[in-house]
Amino acid sequence: MDVFTTKSGTVRGRRAARDHGIVVVRGLPYAAPPFGAFRFREPQPPDPWDGVRDCSAFGPVAPQSAELPGAPVWSPGDEDILTLNIWTPADGPGDLPVLVWIHGGAYVFGSSAQPDFDGTALAAEGLVVVTLNSRLGFEGFGDVPDADDSAVFPGNRGLLDQIAALEWVRDNIAAFGGSPDRVTLAGQSSGATSVACLAVAGRARGLFRRAVLHSAVNAFATQEQAARTTAEVAAEAGVPATRAGLLATPPEALVAATDRVCARYAQDPAAGQRHYDPAIYGPVADGVLLTADPLEALAAGAGGSVELLVCHTTEEYWLLDAVGSSAKITTEEQLTVFAADFGLPASLVEGHRERLPDAPVLDVHLALHSGLLFAEYSARLAEAHARAGGRAFLARFDRRRDRTGRRVRAWHCADIPFAFGNLHEESVHFLVGGPPGEADEELSRRMTGAWTEFATHGDPGWEPLGGSAGSGAAVRVWRTAAEGPAAGAASGEQDGFRDLWRTAGLPLLAP
Secondary structure: OOEEEOOOOEEEOEEOOOOOOEEEEEEEEOOOOOOHHHOOOOOOOOOOOOOEEEOOOOOOOOOOOOOOOOOOOOOOOOOOOOEEEEEEEOOOOOOEEEEEEEOOOOOOOOOOOOHHHOOHHHHHOOOEEEEEOOOOHHHHHOOOOOHHHOOOOOOOHHHHHHHHHHHHHHHHHHHHOEEEEEEEEEEEOHHHHHHHHHHHOHHHOOOOOEEEEEOOOOOOEEHHHHHHHHHHHHHHHOOOOOHHHHHOOOHHHHHHHHHHHHHHHHOOOOOHHHHOOOOOOOOEEOOOOOOOOHHHHHHOOOOOOOEEEEEEEOOOOHHHHHOOOOOOOOOHHHHHHHHHHOOOOHHHHHHHHHHOOOOOHHHHHHHHHHHHHHHHHHHHHHHHHHHOOOOEEEEEEOOOEEEOOEEEOOOOOOHHHHHHOOOOOHHHHHHHOOOOOHHHHHHHHHHHHHHHHHHHHOOOOOOOOOOOOOOOOOEEEEOOHHHOOOEOOOOOHHHHHHHHHHHHOOOOOOO
């Protein structure tokens, strides 16, 4: 059956090109367009429709300047951005486990239409897969001044959109063969941190029972920091940093102003932390939806009964260097300034240098930044949840590839095409080093299977972390068969840095 009835109306999907046993429904609105009277406000219910709505194409992406391979670009006037997509077995038995995916992109770019996130392979394993768009950049995370109207113009609007999508899943997914009581929320990078935030947010409680976090990013702002970002963006846009001034400024102007603010930080070595990776938006401790960084909240037991599956790659930050989005740290002087800007002790820098004795300064910096921004934070989320009595599984992605003189590392984003089973998509070949070989296909099947088993039974195939955590004995390491065993403590470089971070401590960062 390719026609489904939701609470807003009837929709028609299409058979997936790769597997005609899977039906895909694209561009289905879960909330009203968040513009006009609804701009900077909580997501509102979608308008109902008559007849059968054709859902064969992805919906518009959120306002952004990025142009991503294989995905739509945003144009001014694209407003119906709060949509989701569903992949479901055409003849499924019903009551299937559901996996809801939140894309990454530093809270300013990305979409559910990226070919990496095609849900066909996971649906073929017996899941109902949902991917979604939510507000990004200032529209999703910018602080709107005038505190007396905070209930009307809330912070963390991107997270509120995601909650609205989960509520839509709760109310409608049974029509697509999914069980509203068997929902797993998953995400990567900023999407993973969004998942962590929702795992500790009381307002999202009960909307999902399991969570998959790949490469969660260490970035969480205070209200004061968010207000300063608003002042900077408004000044760059040439408008007052007031509710009225921002409402009168079109989304494209705020996108352009944001890009200019980020570029200014990137060009200024004296700008402090934002110089190295100028991402200026993220979740905010607004005292309403969120009160603390997810790491602190999980340690205090806020994650409750949500089960976690956390993964990071062993060479995260090498991707950001490869695509030119981070500062080049190539001298000892620059490395010293970097460490000082983030409050990292000299012993941590020296420890990394000793573990990488023949590496250039750039690689020492990339290893440090990998742990600081992604790897150590991700591992600590799992460990904090386990120590607080929760159930948590930890994994590392350590697959590398050398081909035609180019080394593809186990870097940020490389794990996701494997887990989704989308290695043949041409748009991911930069991430994974070209078309897959047989060993890559086998690794992808294992990772897809782990996600499926976790979403279905809460068991990805290895032991959860114990309450003491930190030993590494329960960590699954994702490699091809030729690269070594798939379980036990990783032999990759990043695993060798964990003892250094435990001694040094991990500063919690703000975007």
